[in-house]
Amino acid sequence: MFNPKKAAAAAVVGACVLAVLPSHSASKQQLERGRYLVVRASMCIDCHSPMDAKGNPDPARAMQGAPTMFKPIVKVPAWAETAPALAGLVGYTDAQIVRALTAGIGPTGNPLRPPMPPFRFDKADAEAIAAYLRTLKPAPKR
C-alpha cells in the first residue's frame, strides 16, 4: 500500500544521492555542449589532432595530440612545439582540465604557452569540455 511517509523518505534519499553523484557522470546535454565547444566553436580539434593526408584534423584520431603546425613570424618566447594528447584524458584529473580552461594554468602549475589560446571558459563549459574529452578514444600507447 502507498505510504506517504516512506515515499517522502525515499524522495529525500534519492535527492541526496543525486546531489553527491560525481560530476563525471555526464549528461547527454553536457556531452553535446562539450563536443560543440571542442569541435565547432573553439577549434581545439585543429591543434590537438594529428592531420590526415589532406591536411585536415583526422576524426579517427581526434584530440590525440599533434606537433604545432605553424610557427610565429615574430619572436614569441616559450612557443610550444606540441599540442598534448587529450583524448580520454589519460593521466589528467577533471580539475586539471578545468583549471587549464578557466585560468590558463597547466597541470603542473605552469602557465600554458602559446599557441594554446589563453581561454577563460566558465566552469560549466570547462566541465562540459572535460566530460566530452573523456569520451574520446585515447592515443595508442607509444
Ligand code: HEC
Ligand atoms: C592554436 C592551437 C591550439 C588550440 C586552438 C587549442 N590548443 Fe590546447 N594547447 C595547444 C598547445 C600548443 C598546448 C601546449 C601548451 C604548453 O605546452 O604549455 C596546449 C595545451 C593544452 C592543455 C594543457 C595540457 C597539458 O598537458 O599541458 C589543455 C588542457 C588544452 N590545451 C586544451 C585545449 C582545449 C580544450 C582547446 C579548445 C577549447 C584547445 N586546447 C585549443 C594548442 C592549442
